[in-house]
Amino acid sequence: EGDKIDSESGGPEMPLACLTDFQAFARERLPKSTWDFIEGGADDSFTRDDNIAAFKRIRLRPRYLKNVVNVDTRTTIQGEEITAPICISPTGFHCLVWPDGEMSTARAAQAAGVCYITSTFATCALEDIAATAPRGLRWFQLYVHPDRQLSKQLVQRVESLGFRALVITVDVPKLGNRRHDIRNQLDLKLNLLLKDLHSPKERTSMPYFQMSPIDSSICWNDLSWLQSITRLPIILKGILTKEDAELAVKHNIHGIIVSNHGGRQLDDVLASIDALAEVVAAVKGKMEVYLDGGIRTGNDVLKALALGAKCVFLGRPILWGLAYKGEDGVKEVLNIIKNEFHTSMALTGCQSVAEINQDMIQFSRL
Numbered sequence: 108e109g110d111k112i113d114s115e116s117g118g119p120e121m122p123l124a125c126l127t128d129f130q131a132f133a134r135e136r137l138p139k140s141t142w143d144f145i146e147g148g149a150d151d152s153f154t155r156d157d158n159i160a161a162f163k164r165i166r167l168r169p170r171y172l173k174n175v176v177n178v179d180t181r182t183t184i185q186g187e188e189i190t191a192p193i194c195i196s197p198t199g200f201h202c203l204v205w206p207d208g209e210m211s212t213a214r215a216a217q218a219a220g221v222c223y224i225t226s227t228f229a230t231c232a233l234e235d236i237a238a239t240a241p242r243g244l245r246w247f248q249l250y251v252h253p254d255r256q257l258s259k260q261l262v263q264r265v266e267s268l269g270f271r272a273l274v275i276t277v278d279v280p281k282l283g284n285r286r287h288d289i290r291n292q293l294d295l296k297l298n299l300l301l302k303d304l305h306s307p308k309e310r311t312s313m314p315y316f317q318m319s320p321i322d323s324s325i326c327w328n329d330l331s332w333l334q335s336i337t338r339l340p341i342i343l344k345g346i347l348t349k350e351d352a353e354l355a356v357k358h359n360i361h362g363i364i365v366s367n368h369g370g371r372q373l374d375d376v377l378a379s380i381d382a383l384a385e386v387v388a389a390v391k392g393k394m395e396v397y398l399d400g401g402i403r404t405g406n407d408v409l410k411a412l413a414l415g416a417k418c419v420f421l422g423r424p425i426l427w428g429l430a431y432k433g434e435d436g437v438k439e440v441l442n443i444i445k446n447e448f449h450t451s452m453a454l455t456g457c458q459s460v461a462e463i464n465q466d467m468i469q470f471s472r473l
């Protein structure tokens with residue numbers, strides 16, 4: 108390790124040039140059980156790996172001799188402008204990776220001008236996350252608690268703190284099998300205070316997620332209850348089929364994040380990029396569709412947009428950036444992939460994200 112890491116600056120000798128460079132750094136730096144927790148997939152991790160491999164089965168079809176002096180990566184999600192269609196997926200426990208955890212992430216997202224979806228399992232208080240980056244665009248990812256009253260309080264708190272959308276994660280009616288965490292006997296409840304889940308004055312009360320934290324009884328019909336307690340747009344994260352996409356339209360949902368939870372829940376489902384076209388076709392333009400899972404390069408972003416995503420989200424790469432240098436590390440990660448995406452647009456002949464379409468890709472025969 109000694110010859111690879113510059114001990115004075117705490118950083119590596121060579122500049123990091125792509126997102127997987129940050130992955131290699133995080134692997135060296137983090138304790139094994141933390142690394143395994145972040146990197147792990149469910150069961151055989153087939154879907155986790157396929158999320159990445161599936162992007163490599165798609166080829167680009169560039170168009171040349173188009174003026175690309177002014178490439179504009181900006182777009183909007185739920186009506187709000189972001190500097191590029193590359194935002195931050197909800198991941199829990201940022202304080203495992205960097206001391207002030209989610210506060211660093213929030214500042215980096217604000218500086219980059221992208222949306223940060225804060226997880227229910229955040230390890231900083233929501234008030235502190237909001238206060239440290241007051242101008243940042245934030246959505247809140249909710250796991251519905253069996254005690255609906257507690258969930259309602261949390262939703263109202265989130266709304267009053269200026270979060271702009273509620274993201275309901277649908278793919279965790281129970282936790283997937285994470286073999287490494289079993290082998291490492293990882294116990295996040297013991298390691299971390301889930302500070303986030305009560306307002307500051309209530310912190311001594313029973314942790315929100317003690318016992319059975321996630322309500323596995325939640326159904327489509329319960330969405331109207333959520334809609335009745337908030338004015339925020341509701342986005343479903345984890346939809347993978349046209350059947351569920353059609354139900355989302357029927358239930359007046361505002362957006363879908365096509366996702367398989369980074370391959371951490373049900374293994375052997377489609378790679379998220381392979382499920383995207385089906386969902387996009389099913390919603391028929393009635394809501395925005397986003398994607399997460401396996402986004403590692405600017406070309407991946409371009410491919411997802413070509414298949415109909417309005418925006419993509421990054422999970423693990425943000426944690427690698429945090430592990431590297433906290434706020435600055437996340438800024439670097441976002442900066443690198445935004446620059447890559449700018450290059451992808453220029454080299455395929457796109458001045459604006461609206462020009463990215465299906466003709467720009469082709470599935471390769473393996």
Ligand SMILES: Cc1cc2nc3c(=O)[nH]c(=O)nc-3n(C[C@H](O)[C@H](O)[C@H](O)COP(=O)(O)O)c2cc1C
Nearest residue numbers: 145196197198199226276368369400401421422423
């Ligand atoms: C360490 C870790 C924690 C996560 N925690 C949450 C969470 O609290 N809520 C949630 O909806 N998704 C969670 N996810 C899933 C991510 O939101 C996202 O779907 C996934 O990481 C995207 O894939 P990628 O890591 O390949 O970018 C987590 C993922 C990781 C790696």
